[in-house]
Amino acid sequence: xxxxxxxxxxxxxxxxGRYIGKEFxxxxxxxxxxxxxxALAFPDLYxxxxxxxxxxxxxxxxxxRKDVFAERVFSPAVDLERLLRKEKIxxxxxxxxxxxxxxxxxxxxxxxxxxxxxxLNLLELGHIPLKAEDRDENSPLIIAGGPGAxxxxxxVDFIDAFVIGEGEEVILEIMEIYxxxxxxxxxxxxxxxxxxxxxxxxxxxxxxxxxxxxxxxxTIAPTKKEVPxxxxxxxxxxxxxxxxxxxxxxxxxxxxxxxxxLEILRxxxxxxxxxxxxxxxxxxxxxxxxxxxxxxEKTLKxxxxxxxxxSSLSSTDYSQIEELIKRMVDHFGEKGVGVSLPSLxxxxxxxxxxxxxxxxxxxxxxxxxxxxxxxLRRVINKNVSEEDLFSSLEAAFQAGWRRVKxxxxxxxxxxxxxxxxxxxxxVKKVKSLGRKIAxxxxxxxxxxxxxxxxAHTPFQWEAQEKMEILEQKLxxxxxxxxxxxxxxxxxxxRRSFLEAVFARGDRRLGKVLEKAHQLGCKFDSWQEHFxxxxxxxxxxxxxxxxxxxxxxxxxxxxxxxxxxxxxxVKREYLWQEREKSKIEESTPDCRFDSCTSCGVCExxxx
Amino acid sequence: xxxxxxxxxxxxxxxxxxxxxxxxxxxxxxxxxxxxPVSISNGFNPRFRISFCPPLPLGINSQAEYLDIKVIExxxxxxxxxxxxHALPEGIKVIKGKEIPxxxxxxxxxxxxALFIVFLDxxxxxxxxQAAININSNQILTLASEEQKDKAIxxxxxxxxxxxxxxxxxxxxxxxxxxxxxxxEKSKPEGVKRIDIRPxxxxxxxxxxxxxxxxxxxxxxxxxxxxxxxxxLVEYWLNQSPYQGEIIQIYRQELYRQGRAVx
Numbered sequence: 053x054x055x056x057x058x059x060x061x062x063x064x065x066x067x068x069g070r071y072i073g074k075e076f077x078x079x080x081x082x083x084x085x086x087x088x089x090x091a092l093a094f095p096d097l098y099x100x101x102x103x104x105x106x107x108x109x110x111x112x113x114x115x116x117r118k119d120v121f122a123e124r125v126f127s128p129a130v131d132l133e134r135l136l137r138k139e140k141i142x143x144x145x146x147x148x149x150x151x152x153x154x155x156x157x158x159x160x161x162x163x164x165x166x167x168x169x170x171x172l173n174l175l176e177l178g179h180i181p182l183k184a185e186d187r188d189e190n191s192p193l194i195i196a197g198g199p200g201a202x203x204x205x206x207x208v209d210f211i212d213a214f215v216i217g218e219g220e221e222v223i224l225e226i227m228e229i230y231x232x233x234x235x236x237x238x239x240x241x242x243x244x245x246x247x248x249x250x251x252x253x254x255x256x257x258x259x260x261x262x263x264x265x266x267x268x269x270x271t272i273a274p275t276k277k278e279v280p281x282x283x284x285x286x287x288x289x290x291x292x293x294x295x296x297x298x299x300x301x302x303x304x305x306x307x308x309x310x311x312x313x314l315e316i317l318r319x320x321x322x323x324x325x326x327x328x329x330x331x332x333x334x335x336x337x338x339x340x341x342x343x344x345x346x347x348x349e350k351t352l353k354x355x356x357x358x359x360x361x362x363s364s365l366s367s368t369d370y371s372q373i374e375e376l377i378k379r380m381v382d383h384f385g386e387k388g389v390g391v392s393l394p395s396l397x398x399x400x401x402x403x404x405x406x407x408x409x410x411x412x413x414x415x416x417x418x419x420x421x422x423x424x425x426x427x428l429r430r431v432i433n434k435n436v437s438e439e440d441l442f443s444s445l446e447a448a449f450q451a452g453w454r455r456v457k458x459x460x461x462x463x464x465x466x467x468x469x470x471x472x473x474x475x476x477x478x479v480k481k482v483k484s485l486g487r488k489i490a491x492x493x494x495x496x497x498x499x500x501x502x503x504x505x506x507a508h509t510p511f512q513w514e515a516q517e518k519m520e521i522l523e524q525k526l527x528x529x530x531x532x533x534x535x536x537x538x539x540x541x542x543x544x545x546r547r548s549f550l551e552a553v554f555a556r557g558d559r560r561l562g563k564v565l566e567k568a569h570q571l572g573c574k575f576d577s578w579q580e581h582f583x584x585x586x587x588x589x590x591x592x593x594x595x596x597x598x599x600x601x602x603x604x605x606x607x608x609x610x611x612x613x614x615x616x617x618x619x620x621v622k623r624e625y626l627w628q629e630r631e632k633s634k635i636e637e638s639t640p641d642c643r644f645d646s647c648t649s650c651g652v653c654e655x656x657x658x
Numbered sequence: 659x660x661x662x663x664x665x666x667x668x669x670x671x672x673x674x675x676x677x678x679x680x681x682x683x684x685x686x687x688x689x690x691x692x693x694x695p696v697s698i699s700n701g702f703n704p705r706f707r708i709s710f711c712p713p714l715p716l717g718i719n720s721q722a723e724y725l726d727i728k729v730i731e732x733x734x735x736x737x738x739x740x741x742x743x744h745a746l747p748e749g750i751k752v753i754k755g756k757e758i759p760x761x762x763x764x765x766x767x768x769x770x771x772a773l774f775i776v777f778l779d780x781x782x783x784x785x786x787x788q789a790a791i792n793i794n795s796n797q798i799l800t801l802a803s804e805e806q807k808d809k810a811i812x813x814x815x816x817x818x819x820x821x822x823x824x825x826x827x828x829x830x831x832x833x834x835x836x837x838x839x840x841x842x843e844k845s846k847p848e849g850v851k852r853i854d855i856r857p858x859x860x861x862x863x864x865x866x867x868x869x870x871x872x873x874x875x876x877x878x879x880x881x882x883x884x885x886x887x888x889x890x891l892v893e894y895w896l897n898q899s900p901y902q903g904e905i906i907q908i909y910r911q912e913l914y915r916q917g918r919a920v921x
Binding site for chain 2: 055062063068069071072073074075076302304305306310352353354355356357358387388
């Protein structure tokens with residue numbers, strides 16, 4: 053009788069349930085010859101990774117194929133990492149406990165910039181050489197996709213190929229190319245070249261970047277004739293019929309979003325100028341009502357979940373949202389299954405919808421006024437008025453809600469003291485409104501984040517505000533809002549600064565990432581693991597200025613590191629939006645007004 | 659008419675790494691998947707009316723977990739077992755079920771003891787080679803191989819040695835149990851808590867010793883003031899004993915009420 057290596061480790065770690073797999077609907081396949089083995093790697097903990105719909109969609113699509121074998125790998129927490137390193141055991145998949153370096157391909161999901169070091173760490177823990185140039189055809193092919201891949205440049209040293217845009221179709225095209233190549237026992241370079249033939253695939257080793265003396269980019273150009281100079285993002289043509297995972301894995305332990313995520317529409321054209329998702333997921337596409345009811349019925353049967361979240365960037369914009377909610381609540385309510393909306397548009401219509409939902413399960417209310425004044429709201433093109441906000445909140449308090457959550461952002465372009473005191477004034481007004489209607493048991497949850505200029509947005513030219521000023525602004529808010537009934541949360545300024553560096557970073561940051569990884573940086577989005585001093589050292593050692601990337605305003609014609617990556621939204625449109633922000637002019641949503649000529653619907657993309 | 663179905667199930671293999679809290683969620687979802695007519699509570703966050711036996715510590719297998727399920731109509735027990743097993747993850751399995759009177763008192767209130775079997779990799783500590791019963795297997799084996807090459811005898815001798823060891827271990831355990839008090843320290847959020855574990859031990863006895871592995875039987879009380887984790891007891895004993903050991907596997911074999919197995 054002996055104890056196996058896995059149990060020996062699991063006996064010593066916190067929450068061992070993260071690493072065991074064996075959830076309901078998990079797919080375990082036999083390893084047969086000719087089978088392509090791909091690890092879907094999520095560079096964060098199980099509880100985070102298992103909350104993302106995109107990750108589940110890919111798992112589902114890949115495993116539907118008889119000749120593909122897709123398994124999950126997550127970042128181990130630091131306690132397990134220590135044991136894996138000590139025993140020299142590679143990080144493993146949850147399905148068959150297969151070492152990461154034993155797969156043909158590893159596909160990373162990149163959600164945001166602060167998971168970059170975890171990607172490097174997972175490669176290392178998987179006993180895979182970190183750098184693409186150190187890997188040949190005997191190492192797994194490392195690919196990556198997700199919203200974080202829209203500026204892939206800081207990661208090009210480590211990733212062989214990036215998927216730009218929606219993955220549902222392209223992932224199978226990659227499998228096909230890989231299969232042909234594997235059968236012919238080709239070299240890695242041949243595979244990479246063939247991958248460039250797939251639309252939406254970016255193989256960074258075929259591009260050369262040259263810099264000006266001042267550090268800005270001079271040119272980005274392919275090194276081979278047959279490689280495209282622009283990589284256009286992939287879009288699912290028929291979103292209504294796009295694969296949806298009706299048999300998703302049901303986690304055995306609590307994860308962050310532990311419910312059915314029903315994606316009712318994709319894309320958003322509200323046009324908030326700071327919002328990257330609003331630009332990169334265009335155009336707006338909806339799933340039909342019939343399809344949604346059918347998908348939720350099937351998924352409920354297959355999972356036993358007690359809640360369906362109607363998910364999208366702005367769910368109350370779904371054209372038949374009232375009808376959808378009514379039908380769902382009528383149909384599922386008696387079974388004790390609730391329906392939820394992730395966040396609400398600021399209007400009474402949305403509050404009424406939330407009330408419908410409330411019939412089955414209690415739901416929280418979240419609004420995002422973003423800023424404190426109407427002026428700044430016009431700058432960022434958040435087209436809601438204070439009047440809307442107060443009438444919505446009044447309706448909510450009257451309908452019985454006692455807790456509301458409000459999101460704000462500081463450090464936006466043109467922000468003044470007046471805008472900041474505007475937040476204070478607004479919150480206090482909400483509080484007195486709440487006290488008047490709801491009485492003492494009322495609570496307002498305020499969450500303030502720091503503006504991070506992102507690639508592919510109208511604000512991609514903007515400087516992030518200096519850290520000292522941001523600190524002052526946050527401490528001003530926190531001192532002004534230190535009151536009963538108000539819960540105040542805000543993000544770490546240093547983390548937002550680092551995020552801003554990588555959000556618009558270029559290839560030269562690869563060596564910084566490698567250094568930071570060597571210094572032990574990981575889980576940077578977790579407050580308890582974030583180590584800013586090590587990051588500063590990593591930049592200093594490479595003589596790279598963080599300010600150059602984060603707090604520098606770009607000129608109109610500056611070539612961006614992501615210039616060769618196309619979301620379909622034209623650069624001229626983004627610039628025009630930026631100019632309009634300066635004169636506080638709003639741009640309406642093209643669904644309810646005229647076309648804004650952003651470019652995404654033009655030929656070639658859809 | 660509401661009725662209560664009591665089921666007995668196992669939790670083994672990797673499932674031993676899931677907590678009691680996880681189990682509540684797993685059963686709720688399995689019940690929904692199995693489409694069983696289970697009663698639902700009122701209120702803002704409706705839940706199934708199910709109640710569990712005392713929680714099993716993380717990392718321990720079980721052959722005997724219990725769950726009471728309140729159903730709103732009569733159900734066929736075989737059908738319920740089949741459907742639930744189809745809906746449960748691998749490693750959790752319903753082995754039987756029966757209807758109990760609806761006024762029965764709850765599992766968590768009436769269960770008063772648990773039987774554990776611990777498999778323990780056990781050796782004498784290096785600095786404590788002096789055995790309680792003086793026997794040296796090498797000497798015997800050397801003699802045996804010189805005089806008699808018969809394999810059966812060698813095997814017999816090894817078995818005999820294992821039996822001697824078991825006697826010796828049980829002697830150690832008996833001495834250990836003479837203590838009136840066994841204080842262990844548990845670190846809790848509010849500080850270190852000192853607990854006397856002696857009153858919880860009903861039986862502690864080695865059943866078998868083979869190839870260096872001790873099969874240890876522990877019958878432990880579960881009271882209103884809580885229970886103790888068999889690992890804590892084993893560790894506490896090992897610290898005082900002339901042995902060093904590593905727990906290989908623990909099984910909760912049965913739960914009892916006033917000396918009788920629940921089901």
